[in-house]
Amino acid sequence: MIGTLLQRLAWLAVVMFGVITVSFFLIRAAPYGPFDSDHPPPPAIQKNLLAAYDLDAPVIEQYGRYLKRAVFDFDLGPSLKYRDYTVTEILSEGLPVSVTLGACALVVALIIGLSAGAIAAMRPRSWIDTAVMSAATLGIALPNFVIAGVLILIFVFHWQLFPVAGYGTLGHLVLPSIALGLPFAASIARLFRAGLLETLSEDHIRTARSKGLSPLAVIVRHAARQAMLPVVSFLGPATAGILSGSLVVERVFAISGIGSHFVESAFNADYNLAMGVIILYTFLVSVLNLVVDVMYSLLDPRIELS
Amino acid sequence: MARDLRGWAAAAVVAVLAALVIASHQGTQWERADFAFCNQQEISSLDPAIATGVPEGRILRAVFEGLTRRHPETLEALPGIATSWTTSDDGLVYTFTLRDDSLWTNGDPVTAHDFEYSFLRLLTPTTAAAYAYLGWIIAGGRELTEAQANPPPLGVVATSAHELVITLAQPAPYLPRLLSYYPFMPVHRGCLEEHGSTWVKADRIVTNGPFKIVERRVRDRIRLAKFEGYWGADEVALETIDAFAADGITTQLNMFLTGQVDWMIRPPPNLFEELRDRPEMRTSVQAGVTFLRFNTSREPFGDPRVRRALALSLDREGLARDVMRGGETASRSFVPEGFAGYVPAELAARDVERARALLAEAGYPGGEGLPMFELLYPHNQITRDFCQAVADQWRTQLGIRIKLVNETWKVYLDSQKQGLYDASWSAWIADYLDPSTFLDLFTSTSANNRTKWASAEYDTTIERAGAEPDPARRDALYRQAEELLLEALPIAPIYQRVSSNLVGSHVRGFHDNLLDIHPLRDIAVERTEPVR
Numbered sequence: 024m025i026g027t028l029l030q031r032l033a034w035l036a037v038v039m040f041g042v043i044t045v046s047f048f049l050i051r052a053a054p055y056g057p058f059d060s061d062h063p064p065p066p067a068i069q070k071n072l073l074a075a076y077d078l079d080a081p082v083i084e085q086y087g088r089y090l091k092r093a094v095f096d097f098d099l100g101p102s103l104k105y106r107d108y109t110v111t112e113i114l115s116e117g118l119p120v121s122v123t124l125g126a127c128a129l130v131v132a133l134i135i136g137l138s139a140g141a142i143a144a145m146r147p148r149s150w151i152d153t154a155v156m157s158a159a160t161l162g163i164a165l166p167n168f169v170i171a172g173v174l175i176l177i178f179v180f181h182w183q184l185f186p187v188a189g190y191g192t193l194g195h196l197v198l199p200s201i202a203l204g205l206p207f208a209a210s211i212a213r214l215f216r217a218g219l220l221e222t223l224s225e226d227h228i229r230t231a232r233s234k235g236l237s238p239l240a241v242i243v244r245h246a247a248r249q250a251m252l253p254v255v256s257f258l259g260p261a262t263a264g265i266l267s268g269s270l271v272v273e274r275v276f277a278i279s280g281i282g283s284h285f286v287e288s289a290f291n292a293d294y295n296l297a298m299g300v301i302i303l304y305t306f307l308v309s310v311l312n313l314v315v316d317v318m319y320s321l322l323d324p325r326i327e328l329s
Numbered sequence: 330m331a332r333d334l335r336g337w338a339a340a341a342v343v344a345v346l347a348a349l350v351i352a353s354h355q356g357t358q359w360e361r362a363d364f365a366f367c368n369q370q371e372i373s374s375l376d377p378a379i380a381t382g383v384p385e386g387r388i389l390r391a392v393f394e395g396l397t398r399r400h401p402e403t404l405e406a407l408p409g410i411a412t413s414w415t416t417s418d419d420g421l422v423y424t425f426t427l428r429d430d431s432l433w434t435n436g437d438p439v440t441a442h443d444f445e446y447s448f449l450r451l452l453t454p455t456t457a458a459a460y461a462y463l464g465w466i467i468a469g470g471r472e473l474t475e476a477q478a479n480p481p482p483l484g485v486v487a488t489s490a491h492e493l494v495i496t497l498a499q500p501a502p503y504l505p506r507l508l509s510y511y512p513f514m515p516v517h518r519g520c521l522e523e524h525g526s527t528w529v530k531a532d533r534i535v536t537n538g539p540f541k542i543v544e545r546r547v548r549d550r551i552r553l554a555k556f557e558g559y560w561g562a563d564e565v566a567l568e569t570i571d572a573f574a575a576d577g578i579t580t581q582l583n584m585f586l587t588g589q590v591d592w593m594i595r596p597p598p599n600l601f602e603e604l605r606d607r608p609e610m611r612t613s614v615q616a617g618v619t620f621l622r623f624n625t626s627r628e629p630f631g632d633p634r635v636r637r638a639l640a641l642s643l644d645r646e647g648l649a650r651d652v653m654r655g656g657e658t659a660s661r662s663f664v665p666e667g668f669a670g671y672v673p674a675e676l677a678a679r680d681v682e683r684a685r686a687l688l689a690e691a692g693y694p695g696g697e698g699l700p701m702f703e704l705l706y707p708h709n710q711i712t713r714d715f716c717q718a719v720a721d722q723w724r725t726q727l728g729i730r731i732k733l734v735n736e737t738w739k740v741y742l743d744s745q746k747q748g749l750y751d752a753s754w755s756a757w758i759a760d761y762l763d764p765s766t767f768l769d770l771f772t773s774t775s776a777n778n779r780t781k782w783a784s785a786e787y788d789t790t791i792e793r794a795g796a797e798p799d800p801a802r803r804d805a806l807y808r809q810a811e812e813l814l815l816e817a818l819p820i821a822p823i824y825q826r827v828s829s830n831l832v833g834s835h836v837r838g839f840h841d842n843l844l845d846i847h848p849l850r851d852i853a854v855e856r857t858e859p860v861r
Contacts, residue, residue, distance in 0.1 A: 054744075054747075055743040061756075066776065067454075072459065113547055187583040274576065
């Protein structure tokens, strides 16, 4: 298993290199630069700006220097838009915020998703099942800014329970976590229900039932673990999705995570920040997928990590 | 084994989550500030020489003070760090007397040497200051920024700790007002030399304005507190201020409606009708204009008759009243109303018959034979509605076919710059109150011209106006230039812009003005009930 892990990590390095290279040149192929504005300075000043940020060298040379600094010094350069910060500073200030929000959203998704899936699976094809699964379909279909809007209407303006925006207290996290987590809860519910229904038809479950166990006990003690497999494999992409999909929720609730940099750094032609975000997300998604594969083999000994 | 592992894994996940939540909430508990506002976005920099943009100005005016500052209502130059100034007869030499009771936040006195150092820094090429060109009115400024060989000495000299002499390259009667603009704010040399590029960090920065930086969290907020050592501290009412970086327009409105902030800039235009009657809603004319650019290097815009026909046929009042709906006023001038002493030139009133005749004269009777052209605009709902309405008017009045093209902001700017457009939505907002900020745009060498229109007569008129020391004659020359511009019409002015703000009714000292500038120094709050 260690050998396989090392092999996977080597692949990760290759993927990272490829992503950095392609992104670096793609970003610079955009027709606009970081210092274009509606009040553009005269050409002499544009020249000074490009020189100050080492953007006046040929692109291939910039690439070489960037790679060298990024790999050997872990230096992702200064942000070209937020000029008081380095990219590393921005990401390290924003990442804990995004991860906290993402973790809370994941907890919301798991609690709601697993409960709903279990309830639906206990009475398949009953009205409860139909209701839960319809709600889940709706949850997948609704974009999270709509969910956020509805939550704000109800829990901020109607019942004044939570702050409308900002970051700082646990109260600030409640609505954004739900808005971000609900669509994933819906997917989890569907996957868990399907997994349970399949497992519940197996022989060892019949045995458990014949011992007189209640439906809930059957699910919790005997069926859940196996039925979790599809959920676990979904958690990797889901976590990545929650982290990168947080840009809308972060914007609506004015949360100072890194989600919005994902899109805005491209619009701002903030080359360095855009590269930083891409590198970070590539790394996170690859590592999360690896973690899921490891968990998979731990949950089900029949599956080997390869 | 698997069962043990599962328990352990669950516990670990819960522990990590709990630790994360707790860790991320350490030290981020904030008391509600006396005054809070949405500053629209994370600012680009706290360095007055590096920063560009409007949200930056709101913060920099609060934490730094230049030789002058602005009257919150009239925008006239008030004494700042300078108590008084005199001008030489030729309008080229300004002598500023500095107050002796102003301090930096580290306790050092603010002196004329600080300004000498800061102006030199602004203009030095390696500083890479985007607004350095504003300092090119100072003798030797341009040569310095352009790194010319053997530049003349820079016309900024501290003759003593409290006297600064500025020599200009050309007369600039607006200099005292210009010097209140943030690129001309002083920086603390010792702080810069000690910390290098990291001097702007909240725990290092040394400032000299009415407020100081307490904390800054990227994309979250900047917390300011009153600086007791500020010379005018007695006049400053607010103890703490929060400037939120929230950029979502609905988010900002929600924050205002729930009392989380006391001031919101530019509420959503689509809610204007609902917000208009609220006592907190304030709209005011702004020194800005929305206009159309024509690319005169492309047919049919090379023909001035076509440009005139397009400009004359538009119902500006209708566009302002029915499409914009935010209190904008139709304008047939390029320079907005409200600049002291300057009377803008005007394009002839709307005349559809004349427009049709001009178009026929140009060889396109009833719009026939006129190739379909593109109207470019930056992607957002307001500009889209506006351009659709303009295209409709042209279509119905002149029989012209128009294709609307939208691009994201930076791509749109680039297309304009490269001349990759036929006609284009455009807007310009004054940096300072002087007709030159508008009319300098269309000289043949200006990077902001972007219409490919060049007129030697226009260039000389602008040049003469710039060199004219007598204010009345200067205004007359600028007016002459505007008349030339409106005769040739590489652009068609449409309406004068408005600023809109939602300001809590407990806020005092907030005045509407042409530049939409509201110094935090002059703001106070009077609450009858505690905030939520």
